[in-house]
Amino acid sequence: MASDRDVTARAQIRNCALRLFGERGPDAVTVRDIAACANVSPGLVLHHFGSKQGLRDAVDAHVLSMFDAMLATAIEDPAAFAKGGTPQISSFAELFASAIPAGSPIPAYLRRLLLSGDPMGKKLIQQWFELTVTTVDALAASGNLQPTQDRAALAAFLLVNDLAMIVLHDYVADALGTDPLSPEGMRRWASTAFDVYRHGAFTKEES
Amino acid sequence: MASDRDVTARAQIRNCALRLFGERGPDAVTVRDIAACANVSPGLVLHHFGSKQGLRDAVDAHVLSMFDAMLATAIEDPAAFAKGGTPQISSFAELFASAIPAGSPIPAYLRRLLLSGDPMGKKLIQQWFELTVTTVDALAASGNLQPTQDRAALAAFLLVNDLAMIVLHDYVADALGTDPLSPEGMRRWASTAFDVYRHGAFTKEES
DNA sequence: TTTCCTACTGACCACCTGTTCAGTACATTG
DNA sequence: CAATGTACTGAACAGGTGGTCAGTAGGAAA
Numbered sequence: 304m305a306s307d308r309d310v311t312a313r314a315q316i317r318n319c320a321l322r323l324f325g326e327r328g329p330d331a332v333t334v335r336d337i338a339a340c341a342n343v344s345p346g347l348v349l350h351h352f353g354s355k356q357g358l359r360d361a362v363d364a365h366v367l368s369m370f371d372a373m374l375a376t377a378i379e380d381p382a383a384f385a386k387g388g389t390p391q392i393s394s395f396a397e398l399f400a401s402a403i404p405a406g407s408p409i410p411a412y413l414r415r416l417l418l419s420g421d422p423m424g425k426k427l428i429q430q431w432f433e434l435t436v437t438t439v440d441a442l443a444a445s446g447n448l449q450p451t452q453d454r455a456a457l458a459a460f461l462l463v464n465d466l467a468m469i470v471l472h473d474y475v476a477d478a479l480g481t482d483p484l485s486p487e488g489m490r491r492w493a494s495t496a497f498d499v500y501r502h503g504a505f506t507k508e509e510s
Numbered sequence: 511m512a513s514d515r516d517v518t519a520r521a522q523i524r525n526c527a528l529r530l531f532g533e534r535g536p537d538a539v540t541v542r543d544i545a546a547c548a549n550v551s552p553g554l555v556l557h558h559f560g561s562k563q564g565l566r567d568a569v570d571a572h573v574l575s576m577f578d579a580m581l582a583t584a585i586e587d588p589a590a591f592a593k594g595g596t597p598q599i600s601s602f603a604e605l606f607a608s609a610i611p612a613g614s615p616i617p618a619y620l621r622r623l624l625l626s627g628d629p630m631g632k633k634l635i636q637q638w639f640e641l642t643v644t645t646v647d648a649l650a651a652s653g654n655l656q657p658t659q660d661r662a663a664l665a666a667f668l669l670v671n672d673l674a675m676i677v678l679h680d681y682v683a684d685a686l687g688t689d690p691l692s693p694e695g696m697r698r699w700a701s702t703a704f705d706v707y708r709h710g711a712f713t714k715e716e717s
Numbered sequence: 718t719t720t721c722c723t724a725c726t727g728a729c730c731a732c733c734t735g736t737t738c739a740g741t742a743c744a745t746t747g
Numbered sequence: 748c749a750a751t752g753t754a755c756t757g758a759a760c761a762g763g764t765g766g767t768c769a770g771t772a773g774g775a776a777a
Contacts, residue, residue: 312724328626330537334765344726349766351724418625419535420680428681447713449705456702457711459685460671467674473627474635478666495663498656503710504664506654519754541735551756556736558754 313351315341321362325411328419329359363423366412370427373402374434394496395431395465400489410484414470428466435462461500468492520558522548525615528569532618535626536566570630573619577634580609581641601703602638602672607696617691621677635673642669668707675699 319340323332334355338345352358376398403409416424435458442448451457468475468483481488498504526547530539541562545552559565583605610616623631642665649655658664675682675690688695705711 328535328537330535333763335763345765346727346767347725350726355765414625417678417681418621425681425684428678429684432681432685442712449709449711449713451702451705451711453698453702455686456698457706459682460699460702460706461711462685463674463678463682464667464671466678467670470677471624471635471670471673474624474632474639475666475670477632477636478639478669479662491660491663492667495658495660495667498658499664499667500706500711501713502656504656504658504668504707505649506656506708540733542733552735553737553757554755557756562735 312341312343312347316343316348316351316358317361317365320358321365321412322408324359324362325408325415328415329355362412363416363421366409366416367423367427369409373398374430376402394493395435395462396468396483396496397489397493399465399469400484400486403484405485410469410472414472417466417470428462431466432458432462435459464496519548519550519554523550523555523558523565524568524572527565528572528619529615531566531569532615532622535622536562569619570623570628573616573623574630574634576616580605581637583609601700602642602669603675603690603703604696604700606672606676607691607693610691612692617676617679621679624673624677635669638673639665639669642666671703 316337320332320337323336323340334348335345337358338348341348348358349355352361399410417428436455439448439454439458439461443451443454472482472484475483475492476488479488479491481491483489483492523544527539527544530543530547541555542552544565545555548555555565556562559568606617624635643662646655646661646665646668650658650661679689679691682699683689683695686695686698688698690696690699
């Protein structure tokens with residue numbers, strides 16, 4: 304209904320809003336900014352979306368549907384998700400990186416969404432958390448998990464670590480000199496993470 | 511010069527601004543909001559800080575000095591930082607939790623700072639990253655580190671994981687039902703993290 | 718053609734914003 | 748005492764904001 308190839312003015316307004324909201328935050332973007340970006344009059348923005356809030360809601364819904372589509376792949380085959388060996392997708396971050404094309408405004412928008420404390424962000428994370436718990440339980444059932452008393456905390460730990468890489472993406476890129484969402488950067492990051500998740504990072508020391 | 515016990519109108523304005531900026535973001539807070547919170551007239555805010563931007567700068571400087579003081583403890587004894595055994599401080603997050611009192615506006619402010627892409631946040635993270643690299647190197651020198659080719663990536667991974675808990679604090683609290691910055695919550699979180707960092711999370715599976 | 722509907726424009730309005738400024742209260746200094 | 752300076756107020760102002768609205772253009776239906 305509203306694909307990326309949608310070139311109607313309405314879709315262009317929504318895409319511009321998505322990008323600008325992600326870059327500067329919704330409060331710092333005016334209706335006139337969005338209209339200028341989409342080469343339409345400010346009035347048309349309100350005509351199509353009723354209000355600025357209506358536009359925000361529409362952008363939210365659009366992003367949400369993208370994430371739903373992204374997760375649908377993982378959910379339909381939960382066993383392959385986060386499994387060992389040489390998996391295509393071994394973490395949430397990798398799933399994210401594989402689903403979002405380079406230069407996409409989605410990561411920046413997600414960053415703002417989580418920052419703003421928007422209820423939609425809460426729902427999103429809750430959904431992802433449940434998926435992670437399911438995955439951890441599956442790993443435990445197949446004997447591929449280290450003995451752990453607190454699976455919920457482990458799931459939260461794993462999920463939050465992946466989300467952090469996305470949310471703090473720019474800082475990671477600065478520190479490492481590699482974009483961790485690019486194929487090479489993701490290989491480096493996933494390799495490090497997987498090393499830690501399999502063997503740990505520290506050795507035992509005499510107590 | 512500007513301690514927490516400072517009850518001058520100037521300090522109250524700064525403290526109110528710190529809290530409100532952290533809660534809603536600087537753009538969503540008006541000078542009148544801050545003045546009302548501090549029980550002063552809007553004019554006084556500008557009288558003391560010149561402009562809203564001047565107030566933002568003052569708040570930034572105040573927060574920065576707090577972090578400097580926090581890190582001074584860790585830097586003066588880097589060996590104790592992130593060391594094994596039964597340490598008081600075994601992670602950046604724990605250092606953070608121990609230095610920031612409950613109900614402090616600092617975590618929320620840090621969250622905004624990091625996610626807003628402010629240059630000050632970049633400088634802060636760079637500083638913390640260097641400290642983490644130093645710590646990782648120290649661990650490697652003392653033989654307490656698993657063999658790793660990519661120490662920079664490991665340092666970034668560890669730092670980002672700790673920051674994630676702070677930045678995504680509210681979501682973690684929701685998922686776990688425990689505030690991960692409270693003493694009990696931190697114990698739970700640190701226990702999970704330390705388990706993973708010592709033994710890993712997943713077991714090897716046949717290739 | 719006439720009618721209608723939808724996309725679209727641009728001028729306009731009420732409101733809120735950061736900021737200015739003349740003026741007050743009051744303690745300190747000469 | 749007068750004078751000086753500082754903390755402080757509240758009314759005002761200019762600019763920008765989201766939102767409204769009368770009106771235009773143009774295609775489809777009658």
